Each structure stands twice: as C-alpha cells, then as structure tokens.
Amino acid sequence: MNDTSDIEAKVKAISEARAAKPVLDIVESYLRRLGASHILITGLPMPNRTIDSLVHRFRWPDERNGGVERTTLSAGDSALMLGLSGNRPIVWSVSGTDTGNSELFAAIGEGARVMVIPVDALHPFQAMVVGAGHQISAEAYDMASLEIVCSAAFRRLFELGVISDQRPGDLSARERRVLELTALGKTAHEIAELLEISQRTVHAHLQNASAKLNASNKTHTVVEALRYGQIKI
Template sequence: MLDQSELKNKLRAISEANAAHHVLDILESNLRRMGATHILVTGLPMPNRPIDSLVHRFRWPDQRNDGIESTSLSANDSALMLGLASNRATVWTISAGDMEHSDLMAAAGEGTKVVIVPVTELHPFQAFVFASGPSLQASKWELAGLEVLAAAAFSRLRDLGVVSGQRPGALSTRERKVLELTAFGKTAGEIADLLDISQRTVHAHLQNASVKLNASNKTHTVVEALRYGQISV
C-alpha cells in the first residue's frame, strides 16, 4: 500500500517525466504492486468510433490462450461501459455472465477482480485505467491513490501532447448547448429564441447529436450525452 510520501514521490516523477512511456511505466508499476497481471490504459471512444488511437497501454494476457497477450481491443467491449457507470474507482469481480459479453473479461478469467479507474479531469475527454489479476487487492485508500495517479498521468500525457481533449465524433459546441438546454426542459422554440437560431436549426442539431451518440430519441440522446461527458447539468 502506498503511503503519503510514496504517493507524492510518484506524482513528482509523473510531473517530471519527459516521455509518455515513462508516465505509463510509473502507473503500471503501481498497478503491478497491487497484484495486477492485466493492464489497460485508454481513452474512451465516442459511439461507433474505433478505439485504437486512444489506447496508451494494453497488457492483457489471454488465459484462454496460454497467457499470450491480446493484441486487439474492441471499442464495443462491454467492459469499457463499466467505466461509464461511476466517476469513482470501483472493483468488479468477473462472473460467467460478464465473460459472455466481454472479451476482456473472458481473457482475464472468471472470479478475477477488475479495478476500474475513470479519469474525468480532461472533460469532455474520457479515459480509464483497467487492471485485473487473480491476486489483485485494492483497499479504499489504494483506490483513492489510484484515482490521483491516473488523473496526474493523463494530465501529463496531455501536457506532452500525447492526449488531446477532443475525440473523433464528439459533439460540436452548438450541439452541446442545444442538448444542455434540452436537458433543462427547454422546448425547441425556447432554445431557438435563447440561441437566436431557427427551430429547424435546433432540430438539426438534435438530429446530428442523436446520430453521433447512436441514440434512438431525444431523451436517449440527452442520457448518452451525459454518459459520454459531452454535456453537464
């Protein structure tokens, strides 16, 4: 378990790192110390967008394949959606049902614990740190320390120009504003008056946002915009 002094040293090392792999090495070493055998550090893509360019570290041995590391990651893997369920670090125990819907979890193995650490400081960009292992232990203090380390790591990656605050498929500024007003119960007419645009334009922004978020109706569009960090209320 990291004490306060060790945490400060790691944070200092991250802030002084001059290359992305140094930042990631510090984060990975802390996860290994906790018993992690599987590690994923990645940004979260918008719906229907690839994840490859957002992945920063992927060390995920496949227990179904003699421990050979996985080389591909699907943006539709249901494990990634767990990172949207909370803005705090959580621990998940993999069940047989999880393995049916997630290749990541199937590769880690049933009964294995997974630590999920969301990074929200780069809003509206979303990132996550995933770690798993049969002997993984994470107390509430260690989870809190992981949150701090993960946030510092991604902030440094941004400073180094490795991480951008934007994601392909993100909503435009005007689409976000229309959805925020919609979330507050404003009608299309009221939004048009507030933004000095036509109702037709309001509906066009809503439709464009719906397509980007793969949503089925206006309410669903607002919910998905909140989940993917595109708007805040």
C-alpha cells in the same frame, strides 16, 4: 516513505516526465503493486468509433491461450462500459456472465478482480485505467490514490501532446449547449430564443447529436450525452 509521500512522489515524477513511457510505467507499476497481472490504459471512444488510436498501454495475457498477450481490443467490448458507468473507481469481480459478454473478461477468467478507474480530467475526453488479476488487493485508500495518480497521468499526457482533449465523434460546442438546455427542460422554441437561432437549427443540432451518439430519440440523446461526458448539468 509513508503512503501519502509515496503518492506525492508519483505525482511529482509524472509531472516531470518528458515522454509518455515513464508516465505509463508509473501507472502500470502501481497497478502491479496492487496485484494486477493485466493492464489497460486507454481513452474511451465515442459510439461507432474505433479505439485503436486511444489505447496507450495494453498488457492483457489470455489465460485461455497459455498467457499469450492479446493484441486486439474491440471498442464494443462490454468491459469498457465500466469506464462509462460512473465517475468513481470501482473494484469488479468477474462472473460467468461477464466472461460470456466480454473478450477481456473471458481472457482473464471468472473470479478475477478488476480495478476500474474512470478518468475525466480532460472533459469531455474520457479515459479509463484497468488493472485486473486473481491476486488483486485494493482497499478504499488504494482506489482513491489510483484516481489521483491516473488523473495526473492523463493530464501529463495531454501536456506532452500525446493525447488531445477531443475525440473523433465529439459533439460540437453548439450541439452540447442545445442538449444542455434540452436536459434542463427547455423547448425548441425557448432554446432558439436563448441562443438567437431558428427552431429549424435547434432541431438540426439535436438530430446531429442523436446521430453521433447513436441515440433513438431526444431523451436517449440526452442520456447518452451525459454518459459520454459531452454535457454536464
């Protein structure tokens, strides 16, 4: 079977799966074929929210502790920020600085390579798939293929009712619209006229969005809304 047929077969198997486990097994198997010894398949939480209910597969042996599997994952782990740093797959090499800032990176050790596949197939829901290890061998084609497979997997998990396309802490539709117009340079007065609401209501939506995104000002709120997939411009 050639590479293209292999990807098509994986996507077909995912689309025909009747439960979450076979979907996740296909993704994990692909990651391990590329040398991954550590696996994470998870949704990404909004600021100040826990991640536990969003984690679908966590196979992360702690090399500092004889390879004992980690059982806890912090929503504040800096490794998760790689899933928010862009919308394209990347391969990351773990440095000494990384191991000092992230328990996930510390558990696998300096010099490991990390494949990060952000998934935004269910906007505004965000997810990431991570395969890490010291034997990772992934070319550009592999990363592009992983992106296709991972997107198909999360769509299927949604179809199966395993995940929702909403997360705790997501902005409301009106909060998103106000922020989108703000990002386009509209004033509160202009937004109020366009949406046929009062300026007081515009400011209330901005304040609510700022609190949800843990942002310090209007500009920061727009930046965080973009980073967490809440708005697109």
